[in-house]
Amino acid sequence: MTGETFPLYIAGRLVGADTAVDVVNPATDQIVGSIAAASPEAVDAALDAAAAAFPRWSALSGAERAEWMDRLRAAIAAKEEWLRTLVHLEMGKPWAAAGEDFSMLLDSLDYYAGLARGFDSALIEDREGTHHHEITREPVGVVGAFLAWNFPLLNLAYKLGPALASGCPVVIKPSAKTPLSAYAVGQICHEIGLPAGAVNIVGGDDAMIGDRISSSPIPAMLTLIGSTATGAHVMRTGATSIKRYSMELGGNAPVLVFADADLDLAADVIAALKFGNSGQICVAPNRVFAEEAVRDALAQKIVERAQAVIVGFDRNAAIGMGPLIDRGARARIEGLIADATAAGAEILTGGAAPEASPSDAFLAPTVLRHISGDMRIAREEVFGPVVNLMEPPGGEDEMLAAANDTDAGLTAYVFTADPARARRCARALRFGEVQINGVKYAINLPHGGLKQSGIGVDCSHLALDDYFAVKRISTALAPDTAA
Structure with a gap:
């Protein structure tokens, strides 16, 4: 695996770059691979691809998106040895712990695919009986997702599952310290023919890429796993337009x-x-x-x-x-x-x-x-x-x-x-x-903080609230049908 350079994944294509970033195993100080480093133009291309994909991807039914998620899950499951090895090497993470990272990605795709199949509208009673009111949920738009390095696949799972299920195309920036496994998932997305632009993966210069995504008016939502200071920086940089934020930040x-x-x-x-x-x-x-x-x-x-x-x-x-x-x-x-x-x-x-x-x-x-x-x-x-x-x-x-x-x-x-x-x-x-008297984490349990530890939640059905906008459709009833 040493010497392999992983390409960017943009608009459904695997893309090379003029420069590469080496990834070093902290346990051995050895280079275990490298990634194609996204230029500013490549980041813009990923954002444009996500924006172009939004009408098509969001128009699919929840069941249709779930079918793609099932296909991706099966392809990832078939590459367990490869993906676990990448996490093992890029972090120096013990082999058993790398398996926990990998399992969470499968769990997330499975869980959110199940939710995608069950999206329902709701009705609100009209007190005067003159209108019919339907409440629907629609994807907010393009999502920019910034991943921390400590759980490369688990952190990817927390963002990829809700984005795919909700119909929000996503531009993912893995940490330059542990990007190999995320880039590998991009290759798997390419192999299964995931609709172009639904997922885009760009890494390299963390500061440049993060600021480029945050400051763009294209994302409707920015989601982050990282420090409180980084979260505050992302919000400042993202103030070029009105955006939603979902952030799991520092703890004590x-x-x-x-x-x-x-x-x-x-x-x-x-x-x-x-x-x-x-x-x-x-x-x-x-x-x-x-x-x-x-x-x-x-x-x-x-x-x-x-x-x-x-x-x-x-x-x-x-x-x-x-x-x-x-x-x-x-x-x-x-x-x-x-x-x-x-x-x-x-x-x-x-x-x-x-x-x-x-x-x-x-x-x-x-x-x-x-x-x-x-x-x-x-x-x-x-x-x-x-x-x-x-x-x-x-x-x-x-x-x-x-x-x-x-x-x-x-x-x-x-x-x-x-x-x-x-x-x-x-x-x-x-x-x-x-x-x-214990500890329990699972994909169906909400994970989020108060005070300076974040906005919104990861995991559970509640995570989807940030990826959806609520739409009210009110239809006036004909006089002879009104109550």
Whole structure:
């Protein structure tokens, strides 16, 4: 696979380019492929192709679009080995985790194809009996979709399924750090003869391409998975015209662990989310608040799990954690750790590269304690394998106040055996998702945040609300038929 250059996918065609961008496996520092880099003219061509496709693609019935989605799903399923390998290489992601990425793409196409077959209009009763009112939903238009690098196929799934189902042609910009698998899906779209312009995939210079799409008047909607700062930039750049926005942005998830909680369960969930994908997960728990009676015991359990994680890059081994996305990410996180320790934090385990690291992008699973709420590591999204054990804020009310003390509002976790306390916490926590005594994500469950963590939702039927516009059709009834 090394040396292969993947083409752009524009207007139903595979398109080369004068320049290419190499993709480096952060686990080995080796080039594993490259992509044709979109020029400004190529981005414009993708937008024009999507605009030209809109009348035809949107005019298809939901059932007809679902048939195309079924065809695409089957073709993707037949290329599992190829697509998983691309994710494995472009991220250094463990092989099993690459399978989870791949499965979500299949699940999304299957789920949204099912919804596409069931789109219905609705009636509104006329109070005076003089009119017939029908409410229909129509695709809003061209969608520009910007993908984060941390889950290359999962993030694609979150955007591709709703766009295809709703009838919105889409221009997709994968991250230049992990574009290979998205470009490969473009090749599969070409192979099945997907109607030209329904899907377009352009990558390369992230800033140029993103701004070119955002500032264009062609997209009716921009959708993003990324940081809060990036979301704000996209909205500023997109102000050239009235657009819709659907954004899943940064997180700073708290975990509240009460004295009656199942500590093994809490430690398992915290470790799985913090060390899975090297902690590069928007919903990963950043701040752990535990009642004093169980604080030391919980810390010990998390440390044990951190020290048991197998770190490395080997498809044939039971690797639990791969590298960070690049050495710059490791340097940033080490800076946060150094800032915290200088202010009094203690490293219980980790804090540096594991022994015999194959590249400079690896960081050992890390657990810190004595973290105060004013430290940078507690204020910023770590996006790495670091568990922050927070200084005790007091009782339930104080824990809730400390948990809410963040501009982010994506996900929060609560562990308690008291159902009444769980309900109180769920109501009080200002987060788009509150997970109680466990964690569950699926394509049919809405995923979105409050405050600075986003607009709209990914996943579930609710995601389609942003891709559809509501149209009212009111017909006056003839006098002899009016009630």
